[in-house]
Amino acid sequence: MIMNGAEAIIESLKNEKVDVVFGYPGGAVLTLYDALYQADFKHILTKHEQGAVHAADGYARATGKVGVVIATSGPGATNLVTGIATAYMDSIPLVAITGQVAVPLIGRDSFQEADIRGITTPITKHNYLVKKVEDLPRVLKEAFYIARTGRPGPVVVDVAKDVFAASVDYHYPSEVVLRGYRPLFAGNSETIDKVCEELRLAHNPLIFVGGGVNLSNSAEVFRELVDQTGFPVISTLMGLGSLPFDHPLFLGMVGMHGTYAANMATTECDLLLGIGVRFDDRVTGLLSEFAKKAKVIHFDIDPAEINKNVLAHIRVVGDINWSLPALVQRVKGISGELKERAQAWTEQVLSWQRDKPLQYERDPNLVMPQAVIEKVSQLTQGDAVIVTDVGQHQMWVAQYYGFRNSRSFLTSGGLGTMGYGLPAALGAQCGLPARQVILFVGDGGIMMNCQELATVANYNLPVKVLIFNNQTLGMVAQWQRMFYGGRYSHTGLRGNTDFVKLAEAMGVAGLRVTKPEELDNVLKEALATPGPVVVDIRTPEKVDVWPMVPSGAGLDQMILGGAEG
Amino acid sequence: MKHTLAVLVENRPGVLTHISGLISRRAFNIESIAAGYTEEPDTTRITIVVEGNEIEQEQVVNQLSKLVDVIKISDLTAVESIQRELALIKVKATIETRSDIINIVDIFRASIVDVNRETMVIELSGDGAKIDALCQVLEEDHGIIEIVRTGKIALARGPISAKAQ
Known part of the structure; x- marks a missing residue:
């Protein structure tokens, strides 16, 4: 079907089942906004491009779908930068479509020209500059695919102004062919056997859950793992919600402002089962003191996260939707044994939680x-x-x-x-x-x-x-x-x-x-x-x-402060 | 220790920026980088020499592998390989000193690619140490005006290619 580039983008958004876009119009995206208007496509007009990109991010986090944001060239695009970096750090799937000056004007310091591809290279999973209209359908297909698969992340598609107006015979590709991008689903199942062996040897095991469980929608199977192993659980900031807060084995958040029980359990455990975590410095405190009695098992979809900050004794690389069910399957047969061996430890960490819960000063005259x-x-x-x-x-x-x-x-x-x-x-x-x-x-x-x-x-x-x-x-x-x-x-x-x-x-x-x-x-x-x-x-x-681990200190060096009660 | 990586990438605009940007922001220690076309027109091969221990080298490979345009990375450090650099050296050469320079060039199996009344340009390919040695002799005996060197390129011996490895 013959249409212009702007219409091709709208068609592609529909093909990707996008139900709403966030954005702000401008000179370079006039043709795209005209197509949005004519298609009556749902668009939320924010008051600032930064608002639009964070809105797309919030939409993506809440729904699990890819968030889409549109901005014009130059300042419109550069106003997205903070939001793109925010999404990149937290592995949030976004597609940012930015207008660029027309092809003949690129590289001439034209009005409202900024090299947004160059600017966003370090903060995107991938980015594109589209200078030929016939590339648009393929690029959008790839952009959505890259944003949501594997470890999710933001993708920028910068489109030259004249491309929106150029006509193209539109065919949306049915599949993506990328030689250099093959996101891993299933990893090596032998590693799961090795993990099981380690679980059986551990006396002080601890499950450490991160944002990966929320992002991969695998909370249900994660909860099953907790129930089958009977191991206590700590969470990163991003992992909260993976387990209900009142689950009897949940010790709360770990790290700089983590609970006493979570930080002490991390310091004392002999096996740390990290699931979808990246060992951020706000979690680990002083790296050399972090979980130093523990063998670390690291589950992650991104091989580059393994050994980046904390050395893993066993790595389980793959989608958690593959690795967690596989682990739960194997753990089922040894559930009673695991719970028995961890029982004394579990009682100990739960007593830490009872003895030193989170506390604050309750002044009846102040709104705390x-x-x-x-x-x-x-x-x-x-x-x-x-x-x-x-x-x-x-x-x-x-x-x-x-x-x-x-x-x-x-x-x-x-x-x-x-x-x-x-x-x-x-x-x-x-x-x-x-x-x-x-x-x-x-x-x-x-x-x-x-x-x-x-x-x-x-x-x-x-x-x-x-x-x-x-x-x-x-x-x-x-x-x-x-x-x-x-x-x-x-x-x-x-x-x-x-x-x-x-x-x-x-x-x-x-x-x-x-x-x-x-x-x-x-x-x-x-x-x-x-x-x-x-x-x-x-x-x-x-x-x-409170509590607070001063920067550069180990987790067990936390100051309980007002929480000491 | 030094690692030599053969990185096959899509021959697309921006690929080198992606790679060099990643190397600088992750603070990897890169000794040299050399890029060029391959037997397949849509593939560029980049040879990267990286300095670091096993853990650092693993991070370089894993982070580079995440780039969508990176097709394949093979580590040539452990395999038998041919490694070459190319240098062009402009050296001071008078009529009196020319013959000595020609002798040196012969010993190193280099070649002379340009001569005029005051200078000669010498081309040499080989490993880095050989080029260093020639440069040292020329500098001490005759004086070097300028040098240009490529990064190292490397190819495994035997029938298996980097993309098939």
Whole structure:
């Protein structure tokens, strides 16, 4: 069928079952926007390209589908960079379609020209510059395939302006032929046998779950593994939700702000079964002290993750949807034996959890941020889609929200992108219109993309935005308090903005909590309101996230701080 | 230890940028890199010499393998292989010194590819040490004006090709 390049893109989006795109128009993508208009394709117009790319990311994390974002050339494309890097660090499938100046103008420093392919090379799984319209269908087919298969990630497709208008005889390829890209599904099954042998030898085994289990939708089989082995479980930030928070074997998050039990168990275990983890420095603390009594078994789809930070005694490379069922199958026969051998250890780690649970100061006159999260957790029964920004509130949510479901916690883990939360929440709500989407955000982070409140209002997306307004950049201030002699260099935000008025100005309902006795009712009111709501929650300025492993220390060197009780 | 990797890649624009970008951002220690066409017009072969221990070398291979345009990587370090560099050396040469330079060139089985009243250009292919040795003699006895060297290229001996390995 003869059509122009822009129409070919729309056709390809339909072929990929894309139901919504996020974006912002501009000169180089005029023809593409004309095709969107004519096709009446669902498009969410954000207020900033950064909002669009984080929204596509939030949509992808919440639904498991590929998020799609469109931006124009030059500044439009460069505004995507933070969002692309965010998605890359957390292995989120995105396709970013950017306009480029017309082919004859490329390389001449033309108006709104930026080499987005060069700029995004280190932060994409792959990228393309399309200069011939006949390449478009193949490139889009490949882009979606690369984004969602193997270890997922963002792909940029930069399309020269004249390509959108050029005509092409459209055929969408039925398959992808890439000599250099063959994502692995099944690995070597003998390694699973070896893993089983190690499980039988271990006395202090520990399961360490990461984002890979959420990303591969394998929480169910993961839960079966936990139940069959009876081994205690720790989680990374990105792995939360893989196991319900109240599972009897769940010790909580490990790492810099991990629980006492999780960090001690990591230090003391003799077998660490890492599943879909990448041993980030925020998890390991001082590498030479990390799990140093343990044999490490590493399950991952990406061979480059093996031995990158922590040396693995056994590597199981392949899709977790292959390796976990295979392991569960073999473990079934030896379940009783494994549980028996691990029993004493399990009792020990659970006693650590009982003796030193997460604790915070409960001042009856202050709205404590942790109490807000516990309250929301209770009101939603752990069943909401929770989005955060970055900082103290993010860690508290990880600690105090009781996650029950996979893919229910959307947060910028690897890159730690402030400003991620609000647009990601609106993207998640677009993907899951029937679910309760709740954003926790600081008074710093909300201002980084607060323009998207207007988007939330425009599309009446019922996102609940809970701002922890402590008038400070809390996490940085905590470090200043601990390591910089309390010199609060530029972390004070006192009296900057009235968030209720800001919300109302953008067309969103605004509520406020200043006293603890208001919390319950205001949260209930916010959650019961059909449309979007902003709640300005006045929390105390100097509250620290505990426990904390100082950077450069081993996990067992954590400071329990206020949590010591 | 040094590893010599034969990297087969799609002959597409941007491939070298992808590879050199990855090498620099992962802080890999690369000694040399040389690229050129192969027997298949859509394939480019890049020879990379990387310095590092086994773990670092494994990371280089694994990270490079993740690039979509990288088709195949084979490590030629452990196999019998022919390894060559090419150098062009512009050396000071007067009428009086020419014959000595010609003698040196003969000893090294190099060849003279350009002569004028003041200089000669010598071409030599071989392993890096041989080129170093020639450069040293020429510099000490005659003075070198400029040198250009390629990175190392390498091919395994025997019937098996890198793509079939």
